[in-house]
Amino acid sequence: MYHLLYSFCEWIQNTGWALNISGSTWAYPYVQMIHFTGLSLWVGTNIAVDLHLLGIGPKRLTSAELNNALFAWNWTGLAIAVTGGFMLFATAATSFIVNPAFELKLGLLVPLGVILHIIVQQKTKIWGQTKDTPGVAKFFGGLELLWWFSVATAAASIPYFEHLG
Amino acid sequence: MVALGACSSNKSNQSEEPAPTATVDLATVGTISGTVTLDGTPPTPHPIIMTAGPECAKLHSTPLTYPSVVTGEHGALANVLVYLKSGVGNYRFDIPKTPATLDQVGCMYQPHVMGLMARQKLDIKNTDPIMHNVHPVPHENRAWNQSQPVGSAAIETEFDHPDFAIPVLCNLHPWMRAYVFVFSHPYFDVTTTAGTFDLKNVPPGTYTVEAWQEKYGTQDQTVTIGPKESKTIAFTFKTGS
Numbered sequence: 001m002y003h004l005l006y007s008f009c010e011w012i013q014n015t016g017w018a019l020n021i022s023g024s025t026w027a028y029p030y031v032q033m034i035h036f037t038g039l040s041l042w043v044g045t046n047i048a049v050d051l052h053l054l055g056i057g058p059k060r061l062t063s064a065e066l067n068n069a070l071f072a073w074n075w076t077g078l079a080i081a082v083t084g085g086f087m088l089f090a091t092a093a094t095s096f097i098v099n100p101a102f103e104l105k106l107g108l109l110v111p112l113g114v115i116l117h118i119i120v121q122q123k124t125k126i127w128g129q130t131k132d133t134p135g136v137a138k139f140f141g142g143l144e145l146l147w148w149f150s151v152a153t154a155a156a157s158i159p160y161f162e163h164l165g
Numbered sequence: 166m167v168a169l170g171a172c173s174s175n176k177s178n179q180s181e182e183p184a185p186t187a188t189v190d191l192a193t194v195g196t197i198s199g200t201v202t203l204d205g206t207p208p209t210p211h212p213i214i215m216t217a218g219p220e221c222a223k224l225h226s227t228p229l230t231y232p233s234v235v236t237g238e239h240g241a242l243a244n245v246l247v248y249l250k251s252g253v254g255n256y257r258f259d260i261p262k263t264p265a266t267l268d269q270v271g272c273m274y275q276p277h278v279m280g281l282m283a284r285q286k287l288d289i290k291n292t293d294p295i296m297h298n299v300h301p302v303p304h305e306n307r308a309w310n311q312s313q314p315v316g317s318a319a320i321e322t323e324f325d326h327p328d329f330a331i332p333v334l335c336n337l338h339p340w341m342r343a344y345v346f347v348f349s350h351p352y353f354d355v356t357t358t359a360g361t362f363d364l365k366n367v368p369p370g371t372y373t374v375e376a377w378q379e380k381y382g383t384q385d386q387t388v389t390i391g392p393k394e395s396k397t398i399a400f401t402f403k404t405g406s
């Protein structure tokens with residue numbers, strides 16, 4: 001299984017588009033910008049709803065209404081982040097897949113985070129119908145906040161694990 | 166000795182030359198040697214910001230600087246590649262058996278500038294306790310990208326065609342960059358901190374000698390050498406050029 005993954009990574013980082021991104025002075029930063037723009041949208045809209053579930057912020061809207069209003073921006077953000085992230089990954093894929101921080105981020109935290117987010121997003125339709133959210137909503141809002149904070153921490157830690165590659 | 170063919174003056178023509186037929190007569194060869202200097206005050210080197218590679222920063226007690234302009238005493242300019250740009254006839258040259266070596270030491274490529282012949286083996290080593298990701302960006306050869314984990318064997322590669330100033334990058338550490346030149350002949354040298362170069366075993370003829378410097382570009386000179394003759398030339402780059 002690992003050999004198959006490694007072969008895929010070797011292939012992807014030697015495709016013409018990946019070589020062009022990593023070999024260009026300007027392409028890589030622009031792709032980074034795409035990735036971070038998507039992340040800002042995704043995590044930003046997540047945080048807005050999570051804080052609302054926790055009872056923090058203006059109460060003009062219910063959590064359910066806010067969740068509904070941000071739904072399209074939220075998933076658009078993830079789509080942009082994944083697109084940019086995949087392009088960044090492709091520039092040094094074989095190096096990333098042996099990095100423990102990257103493995104933790106993409107192999108565990110992000111998939112579970114997306115599942116957690118889907119659950120919270122669906123449940124917010126029920127939990128967030130009133131201005132005061134129930135305890136379970138506060139718990140999951142807080143959990144999701146912490147979860148994405150841990151994803152960001154793992155991402156920022158990637159360069160610190162290059163000696164283990 | 167027979168000098169054949171017209172001169173090649175650019176890299177694309179170098180790869181389209183007809184099959185070489187003549188061999189260099191070692192009884193008549195000469196040497197073109199000289200110095201490269203910098204006229205003016207060298208630019209102040211800026212420290213490399215290693216935020217993208219904090220493990221690299223740990224390898225150095227003081228911040229590294231990027232070696233785009235390296236000078237020695239009396240303005241001697243190092244890391245200048247000097248080569249015969251044109252005038253080399255259609256000779257057949259043996260490809261050196263010894264591989265050229267490019268190493269990664271302290272998250273920098275060493276040497277910073279190097280030359281080798283087409284189809285000569287190139288060993289790319291990683292002696293760092295850190296993973297690197299080697300990525301040459303050639304103009305006339307195939308580009309590739311390969312990670313090089315800690316303690317792994319050297320990457321053995323070669324370039325099929327002559328190529329000019331191939332940047333060799335590391336996709337994990339954006340400040341890492343070397344320049345590799347690939348020639349169809351053995352007449353090239355890189356200056357040391359003494360600023361000197363030697364092009365040995367050059368057949369009699371008229372040549373365009375070019376000096377390439379990463380920041381200041383290129384300079385050309387025409388040199389004619391007779392049988393067994395040695396010529397000394399000098400290149401001077403100006404800091405404003």
